[in-house]
Amino acid sequence: MSEDINRGWSADTYGERHGFEGDWRDDWWNADFLDLMARRWRLDAVTCALDVGCGVGHWGQLLAPRCAPGVELHGLDHEGGFRIPAEERAARRELTFTFHEATGDALPFADASFDLVTCQTVLMHVPDPVAVLAEMRRVVRPGGLVVASEPNNLANALVESLAAPRLPFEETLELLRFQESLHRGKIALGRGDNSVGERLPARFAEAGLVELAVVSNDRCPALVPPYVDAAQKRDIAQQLRFLDEAASGWGAKEDVRELHRAAGGTPAAFDRGWASLAAHHERFREAVAAGTYAGARGITQYLVSGRRGPR
Numbered sequence: 001m002s003e004d005i006n007r008g009w010s011a012d013t014y015g016e017r018h019g020f021e022g023d024w025r026d027d028w029w030n031a032d033f034l035d036l037m038a039r040r041w042r043l044d045a046v047t048c049a050l051d052v053g054c055g056v057g058h059w060g061q062l063l064a065p066r067c068a069p070g071v072e073l074h075g076l077d078h079e080g081g082f083r084i085p086a087e088e089r090a091a092r093r094e095l096t097f098t099f100h101e102a103t104g105d106a107l108p109f110a111d112a113s114f115d116l117v118t119c120q121t122v123l124m125h126v127p128d129p130v131a132v133l134a135e136m137r138r139v140v141r142p143g144g145l146v147v148a149s150e151p152n153n154l155a156n157a158l159v160e161s162l163a164a165p166r167l168p169f170e171e172t173l174e175l176l177r178f179q180e181s182l183h184r185g186k187i188a189l190g191r192g193d194n195s196v197g198e199r200l201p202a203r204f205a206e207a208g209l210v211e212l213a214v215v216s217n218d219r220c221p222a223l224v225p226p227y228v229d230a231a232q233k234r235d236i237a238q239q240l241r242f243l244d245e246a247a248s249g250w251g252a253k254e255d256v257r258e259l260h261r262a263a264g265g266t267p268a269a270f271d272r273g274w275a276s277l278a279a280h281h282e283r284f285r286e287a288v289a290a291g292t293y294a295g296a297r298g299i300t301q302y303l304v305s306g307r308r309g310p311r
């Protein structure tokens with residue numbers, strides 16, 4: 001395992017910063033929407049599937065019950081520390097699951113090994129999504145399906161800033177400017193693009209995939225006081241954990257400074273952006289405690305799919 005893996009964070013720290021604990025990541029999806037997608041994708045014919053960058057297994061393990069009975073699910077991650085939690089999670093769901101420690105741009109499988117090859121919030125973290133997609137295409141059988149679930153997190157930051165209590169527009173602009181520099185810093189450092197979803201259909205075409213289709217997740221993680229249902233409670237707990245541990249998934253302050261600098265940001269601009277982000281987080285915390293935070297929070301999460309052609 002290279003030192004660079006997941007920026008040197010331990011598997012536990014990485015998991016905390018990405019909400020791997022419990023079912024919060026599964027709450028991103030409506031079950032009946034996934035049933036619809038399973039029909040469109042004809043998952044009932046999938047007998048062997050691969051989840052690339054599986055983490056502790058949330059995404060592949062959501063799709064597996066919608067595949068053929070007895071489907072063999074494989075999960076692959078470059079962080080071996082996710083092996084045991086992913087295996088335990090699969091066992092609780094009575095799934096046939098095998099974990100592989102490897103990187104997405106060098107998949108350790110023969111050509112045409114799977115009916116379905118998929119990933120979720122992984123291509124946003126790699127420097128060259130086409131290299132990973134080309135490998136995903138190689139290991140899926142001719143006619144088989146490749147699906148990626150990836151966000152546009154700049155759009156998401158905008159939506160988030162429009163929830164109630166609504167910010168003065170200048171503050172929204174300041175937050176967006178800061179978020180955009182962090183996006184650009186991440187790209188400049190070769191760590192991926194948090195809004196890769198926007199560019200993914202073109203990347204699928206470059207990787208040689210055909211029959212492309214793009215849909216967006218239909219679930220809005222709405223927060224409506226007094227936040228009674230279980231998913232809202234889980235979401236609030238997770239959002240507060242993000243605020244405690246990091247700056248909205250970007251990492252701790254020094255990590256964020258590094259991204260900002262890589263985008264050419266000045267120290268003064270960083271201080272301004274950091275202050276506006278911190279104030280935004282504090283407002284969220286206070287509004288949730290007071291029961292005044294409310295928003296539909298439509299999250300832009302694309303499902304991009306394509307098939308490997310006949311040869």
Ligand SMILES: C[S@@+](CC[C@H](N)C(=O)[O-])C[C@H]1O[C@@H](n2cnc3c(N)ncnc32)[C@H](O)[C@@H]1O
Nearest residue numbers: 053054055058059077078079103104120121122
């Ligand atoms: C944000 S997590 C998503 C985990 C999982 N797909 C989910 O949705 O719950 C990104 C995952 O991709 C893995 N990852 C990132 N870059 C990778 C690469 N080049 N090869 C393999 N795994 C990678 C990370 O270790 C992490 O588990």
